[in-house]
Amino acid sequence: MESNAARLVRKLSSFMVLSPEEKRALEQACSAVHRFAAHDDLVQEGDPTPGINLILEGFACRYKLLPDGRRQIVGFLIPGDLCDLRICVLKYMDHSIGTLTSGRAALFPRESMTMLTERFPRLTRALWWSTLVDEAITREWVVNVGHRTAFERIAHLFCEMFTRLQAVGLTSENSCELPVTQTELADALALSSVHVNRVLMELRHTGLVTFRSRRLTILDLEALKSLSGFDPLYLHQSNGLQGGAQQSAGHQTNPIPADAQLGRSVV
Amino acid sequence: MESNAARLVRKLSSFMVLSPEEKRALEQACSAVHRFAAHDDLVQEGDPTPGINLILEGFACRYKLLPDGRRQIVGFLIPGDLCDLRICVLKYMDHSIGTLTSGRAALFPRESMTMLTERFPRLTRALWWSTLVDEAITREWVVNVGHRTAFERIAHLFCEMFTRLQAVGLTSENSCELPVTQTELADALALSSVHVNRVLMELRHTGLVTFRSRRLTILDLEALKSLSGFDPLYLHQSNGLQGGAQQSAGHQTNPIPADAQLGRSVV
DNA sequence: CGACATTTTGATGAAGATCAAACTGGGTGG
DNA sequence: CCACCCAGTTTGATCTTCATCAAAATGTCG
Numbered sequence: 261m262e263s264n265a266a267r268l269v270r271k272l273s274s275f276m277v278l279s280p281e282e283k284r285a286l287e288q289a290c291s292a293v294h295r296f297a298a299h300d301d302l303v304q305e306g307d308p309t310p311g312i313n314l315i316l317e318g319f320a321c322r323y324k325l326l327p328d329g330r331r332q333i334v335g336f337l338i339p340g341d342l343c344d345l346r347i348c349v350l351k352y353m354d355h356s357i358g359t360l361t362s363g364r365a366a367l368f369p370r371e372s373m374t375m376l377t378e379r380f381p382r383l384t385r386a387l388w389w390s391t392l393v394d395e396a397i398t399r400e401w402v403v404n405v406g407h408r409t410a411f412e413r414i415a416h417l418f419c420e421m422f423t424r425l426q427a428v429g430l431t432s433e434n435s436c437e438l439p440v441t442q443t444e445l446a447d448a449l450a451l452s453s454v455h456v457n458r459v460l461m462e463l464r465h466t467g468l469v470t471f472r473s474r475r476l477t478i479l480d481l482e483a484l485k486s487l488s489g490f491d492p493l494y495l496h497q498s499n500g501l502q503g504g505a506q507q508s509a510g511h512q513t514n515p516i517p518a519d520a521q522l523g524r525s526v527v
Numbered sequence: 528m529e530s531n532a533a534r535l536v537r538k539l540s541s542f543m544v545l546s547p548e549e550k551r552a553l554e555q556a557c558s559a560v561h562r563f564a565a566h567d568d569l570v571q572e573g574d575p576t577p578g579i580n581l582i583l584e585g586f587a588c589r590y591k592l593l594p595d596g597r598r599q600i601v602g603f604l605i606p607g608d609l610c611d612l613r614i615c616v617l618k619y620m621d622h623s624i625g626t627l628t629s630g631r632a633a634l635f636p637r638e639s640m641t642m643l644t645e646r647f648p649r650l651t652r653a654l655w656w657s658t659l660v661d662e663a664i665t666r667e668w669v670v671n672v673g674h675r676t677a678f679e680r681i682a683h684l685f686c687e688m689f690t691r692l693q694a695v696g697l698t699s700e701n702s703c704e705l706p707v708t709q710t711e712l713a714d715a716l717a718l719s720s721v722h723v724n725r726v727l728m729e730l731r732h733t734g735l736v737t738f739r740s741r742r743l744t745i746l747d748l749e750a751l752k753s754l755s756g757f758d759p760l761y762l763h764q765s766n767g768l769q770g771g772a773q774q775s776a777g778h779q780t781n782p783i784p785a786d787a788q789l790g791r792s793v794v
Numbered sequence: 795c796g797a798c799a800t801t802t803t804g805a806t807g808a809a810g811a812t813c814a815a816a817c818t819g820g821g822t823g824g
Numbered sequence: 825c826c827a828c829c830c831a832g833t834t835t836g837a838t839c840t841t842c843a844t845c846a847a848a849a850t851g852t853c854g
Contacts, residue, residue, distance in 0.1 A: 306760070322666070324666070324667075324670050326670070326674055326675075326756060327756050330674055332669060332670045332673045332674050334666045334669045334670065335666075346655075346659045346662070349652060349655055349656050349659055350656070350659055350763055351763070351765070352760065352763075354663045354666070354667075354760055354761040354763070355663075355666060355761075385616060388613075388616055389616050389617070391662075392613045392616055392617055394662070395613070395658075395661075395662045395665065396621045396622075398662065398665045398666055398669060399589070399591070399601045399602075399621070399622060399665055400591075400621075401669050402599060402601045402665065402668050402669050402672055403591050403593070403599045403601065405669055405672050405673040405717070406599045406672040406716075406717030407593055407597055407599050407717055408593075409809075409810095410809075410810070441831085441832065441833090442832075442833065443831095443832075443833095449673075450672070450673030450674055451810075451811090452810070452811055452812075453832090453833085454810090454811080454812080454813095454833095454834085454835090455809085455810055455811075457833060457834060457835090458810095458834090458835090460833095461834085473819095489593060489594050493573070493619065493621055494621040494622075496617055496618070496619075496621070498618070676841080676842095677841080677842070708799085708800065708801090709800075709801065710799095710800080710801095718842075718843090719842070719843050719844075720800090720801085721801095721802085721803090721842090721843075721844080721845095722841090722842055722843075724800095724801060724802060724803090725802090725803095725842095727801095728802085740851090
C-alpha cells in the first residue's frame, strides 16, 4: 500500500493502463483522509448529496431500509471503490451507505474531481467505466436474489467478492478477508440468517468453501463458479480473474494501452 | 407526438428545463429511425457494444438468461428511454435487450452523441442524470425482488411503471398501456406466472388495480403506494408524480432552470 | 374456424421463513 | 485470572409462501 490511491489505480488498471501523470493526479486528489468506525453510516438516504468518498481501508455497503425495519444491502464497497461518483448530479441519496468495519476513506472535493476530469479525459473514461461496472453488479444482484437458490446465491456472491478483491490485490492464493457477519450476508442475499448459516455449513461439508472468523477460503473455485453460474463477464475486467494489470501493457492485449487515442469521451 | 425526441425531452425536463437549442439538438440527433418487431432481440449479451438506441414507440426490456433457461428481466424500457448510453465505454454487453412489443427506435450515431455532449454541457448532465436514474431503479428492483411479498412486488412495479409512463406523457387520468404478459411480469418479479395470476386477481378483488388486455388501471393510487412501500424518491423526478414539466420554469422551483450556471460537468 | 398464446383453476410439494433456545468465543471490568 | 456479557453462530421444530405440474378456459389473429 504505497499511496492512498493505489487500490483505485489498480482497479482502474484492469480497464486501461494509466500513465504516470494520471496516477499522480489521482494520488494528489485524495489527500483528505478520514477514519470511520464500524457499523456507522457514511451517508444516509434522503440526505442532500455529500462529497465523494473513496474507500481506502475497510468494508462498507449500500443499503435500503424497508418500512418494517428489514434492510436490503444492495452492494458491497471494498477498498478502491468510490462511494458515489454520481452523487454530483442527484439532489438526494436514494439509499444509505453504512460501514461494516472500521477503516479509512478519502474525500474527493468536488472541484478536484472536476479538475481531474477536465485535464485527463482518459481518466474520465476510466472513472465512468467504474460506475458502469457498479451498475452491472447491481443488475447481477437482481438475478442472484431473484432466480438463484440460497446455495447458488451464496456461492455466487463469494465468487464476486473474491474476484473483486483480487482486482485490488486483497487476496492471497485462495482466500481473502471478508469481514461480514452471517446476518449481513443474509441482508444482502435476501435470506434469513438461519438459512445462511445452514447453507454455509453445507458449503463447508462439500469442501468448496470455508468462511470462518471473517475469512473466506475458496477450496475449489472452478466448482464454485460452475455451481453458482458465475460468469465474470459482468465485472468487465479485461484481465479476467488475474485482475491487477501490474505488468506493463506490452504483451497484454486487453487493457487499453496508455497512449491510445480515444474519441473524446462522452457524457 | 410532434418529434422523435419529444418523449426524451419530456423525461429530461423533469430533471432540468431544456433550452430551445438543446431540444433542437436532441431532435436532430435522432433522425435514423428503424422499426422493430415484438419479441425480438435488439441487442444480445456478449455482443460487442453497438450504437445507442432511443425507444420512440413500444416497450422493451433488459434481461439476463440463466443456464437453466429461465430468464430474469432486470428492467423495462419505455418510450423516451435510451437503451444504453453507457455502452460506448464497455466492450461487451453483459445483458440482452429484448422487445416486448413492436415499435420504433432511433439509433444515435456515436459521433452525434459526442458532438452533443461537447457542445451542450447541460445536456450532458441531463443524460448523465438519466443513467443514474436507471441505476437507482435497478437498486430498487433488488429490494423488490429480495424483500417484498408477491403482492407488494406487483403493486410496487405498477407504481413504478405508472410513474415513469406519466413522466413521458403516456398515461391518462388513472390508467396506462402496459403491454406485458403475466409471464413477463413473472420474469421481472421473480415469481411464477401462476402466482402472478393469482395475485393480480387479488388486486382486482380488493379494488386497487385492474390489469386486463395490456392496460393497467389504478383505482386507488395512494393505497397502492402505501401497501407496496413505494416512495418515488428513487426515480429522482423533481416534480414528483406530476412528471412532465410541460409548464415553463417560472413558478416551478424544482427543475434546474434553463439559464442556470453549473460547474462544468464531471465524468 | 382452427391454431396458438395467454389466462385461469386445482392439487401437491419444497425452499426457506420464523420462533425459540442453546452454544461459542472474544472482550471487559472487577 | 475469572466471571460476565454480548455479538455472532448453531441447532431444532413448525409454518407459510410460492413453485411446480397439469389441465381447462378464454382470447386473439390469420
